[in-house]
Amino acid sequence: MKNLRNLLLFSTLAAAACNSGNRQTSAEDSTAIKAIDSAALAQDISVLASDEFQGRKPFTIGEDKTLEYLTKRFKEIGLQPGNDTSFLQEVPMVEIRSVPEGDLRIAGKTGELKLTYLDQYVAGTKRVQDRVAIDKSEMVFAGFGIVAPEYNWNDYANLDVKGKTVVVMVNDPGFYDSTLFKGKTRTMTYYGRWTYKFEEAARQGAAGILIIHDVLPASYGWPVVRSGWSKPKLDLQTADNNMSRAAIEGWLTQESAKKLFQLAGVPDSVMDQAKHPGFKAVPLGVTASLALKNKTRKSVSHNVAALLPGSERKNEYIIYSAHWDHLGIGEAVRGDSIYNGALDNASGVAGLLQLATAFSKLKEAPKRSILFLALTGEEQGLLGSEYYAAHPIFPVKSTVADINMDVLNFFGRTKDITIIGKGQSDLDDYAAKAAEKQGRYLVPEANPSGGWFFRSDHFNFAKVGIPALYPGSGTKSLAHDSLWAPDHAAAYGRDHYHSPFDQMDPSWELSGMVEDVRFLFDVGVTLSNEDKFPQWKEGSEFKSKR
Ligand SMILES: [Zn+2]
Incomplete structure (x- = not known):
């Protein structure tokens, strides 16, 4: 008994000695x-x-x-x-709970596509307003939605998207071509992030932006997008109530994007063309309509700060x-x-x-x-x-x-x-x-x-x-x-x-x-x-x- 205890004690100490590392x-x-x-x-x-x-x-x-x-x-x-x-730092935030008034409706010359919230698309807004909408907003496929002078890349070149809805791909061209962006080290630049794509679309004056989801370049599946967007969203309070942002920001499933291109009569190989330098944005000849009812609530959250x-x-x-x-x-x-x-x-x-x-x-x-x-x-x-x-x-x-x-x-x-x-x-x-x-x-x-x-x-x-x-x-x-x-x-x-x-x-x-x-x-x-x-x-x- 005693020996066993000593043995156990010894092995515990030995393990502790190994674990101490430094x-x-x-x-x-x-x-x-x-x-x-x-x-x-x-x-x-x-x-x-x-x-x-x-x-x-x-x-x-x-x-x-x-x-x-x-x-x-x-x-x-x-x-x-x-x-x-x-110990607290106040962080003024606004919570926006957006609920679509109906399907996302995409209308073309040959028919209409109705996409179901959460299963086929997600959408929200950063605008602090009771209701936001796009109504028969012309849709444009704008490649990756990137303006990056240092990489000699501009998906918005000679393109006016004011009041329009842009459809863009996730990640950046370096994901597909090692000679582009930081492709050599397979590193995504900030241009590849969805947050950037929303910011850029707002700078361009777009009314709506929809990102086409794809598992590999996004690095996560649709359920992650879906669960992230099905809940109320928080943002920092800003002086302009985020009116400079696009009215509608969201994502389409890969499947929905293919249906969209089909309705537009554009081969979905357009997504491959967009991966190459010199690609020009493609007006899709279809329109998007969607309205979101928003419940907004301003409140204060907190960072916790402790000092030594x-x-x-x-x-x-x-x-x-x-x-x-x-x-x-x-x-x-x-x-x-x-x-x-x-x-x-x-x-x-x-x-x-x-x-x-x-x-x-x-x-x-x-x-x-x-x-x-x-x-x-x-x-x-x-x-x-x-x-x-x-x-x-x-x-x-x-x-x-x-x-x-x-x-x-x-x-x-x-x-x-x-x-x-x-x-x-x-x-x-x-x-x-x-x-x-x-x-x-x-x-x-x-x-x-x-x-x-x-x-x-x-x-x-x-x-x-x-x-x-x-x-x-x-x-x-x-x-x-x-x-x-x-x-x-x-x-x-x-x-x-x-x-x-x-x-x-x-x-x-x-x-x-x-x-x-x-x-x-x-x-x-x-x-x-x-x-x-x-x-x-x-x-x-x-x-x-x-
Ligand atoms: Zn985390």
Whole structure:
């Protein structure tokens, strides 16, 4: 009995020694590092992702509970309010719930096409108005809907789309041709993002814009579009109530687009032609009609900000960010309507709390200040970070870096760690050193054509010039075979991501999450004790902003 107990004790210690990873850090640091552990991460995730928090949608009781919990936790940890005397930063938003008055009707010379909401198309609006409509709006196929002088590409060349409805393809030409855009590295540019396409259509004066969905270039299936658009949408409040946006913004299924081209008498090979330079937009000779009734509600959501003041350079800031919000209560799937968002992004917020704990336990306080930001409205279009970047609590110029967490590792330790947008900034070099201390190495994202660097909050910090680090889980499992990590990542994307089944799961191996958060801690500790400002690398689209 005693021997067995000793044996168990020994193996536990041996495992702990293997897990500690950071062999070269000082003793002080290792005390702090050990504060980051799997039980604490699991505890915070299980609270934030519980049904009681109702999927943490802004403006709901889920927001109240989340703010209360995070404020309590940051106080327990001993941090100061990040926004003067408050842990909260108000983010004025507007919620728009759009319901179509009928089908999307597309009329041509030979007949009419009636498309059913959610099954065949989705539509919404950013205009804060009781009703928006397009009525017999001429339709034009405008390729990718991109104006990119630096790539010598203009889908709107010599085209007047005022009052018209443009139909465009998702992603950018580099997805199909390695000589175009960033095709060589299969990296999606911002021009490939649907958010850009809506912005550009508005600049061109279009009344409506519909994006043709396609699984591969979009990197997600129609159910993701459908569930995202079937719920009320949030936006930041703006002075013009978003009247500069197109009245109708939406998506068509691939099937609907083919029916549209058929009605227009245009071969659907036009979508292939649009992938080549020199393509000219094609008027479709058909019109679109659709009206949306909107219920709008202005309200205030909140970012949560907690500060650990620096000991020497307290007017310089390192931000750790993670969005606290998720999708709330939505369309039921197999009887479950609560979108818990356990990995997306209760895990990132748990990481944030663990980082705060670790920093507060450092024997020597960091020289620079650390701001822990739990952001709102990420799922609604990166709104909390957009608001912070436009209304920073601390000056952008004095902000050294943003380190962002969104969906952490749940499948155990890995030999590598992914850097999304690898090659963008000097932060890669800090990350490489921190990874090396753990006996690991950096890899670029496996699917750069998904545009992942534009899909979480660090993007809004990058847009104002703050170097941003956005790591993803590793790809090579330490304890399992080579398919383990990619299979788990794929299964998450297929069966859990943005569905009611992103739930806390006892089968998760949290050792990988622990190691990844410790890795981010190391990066932050190094940055916090330096006086250098990391820069964007040559060729980064954000370099000119710093
Ligand atoms: Zn997320």
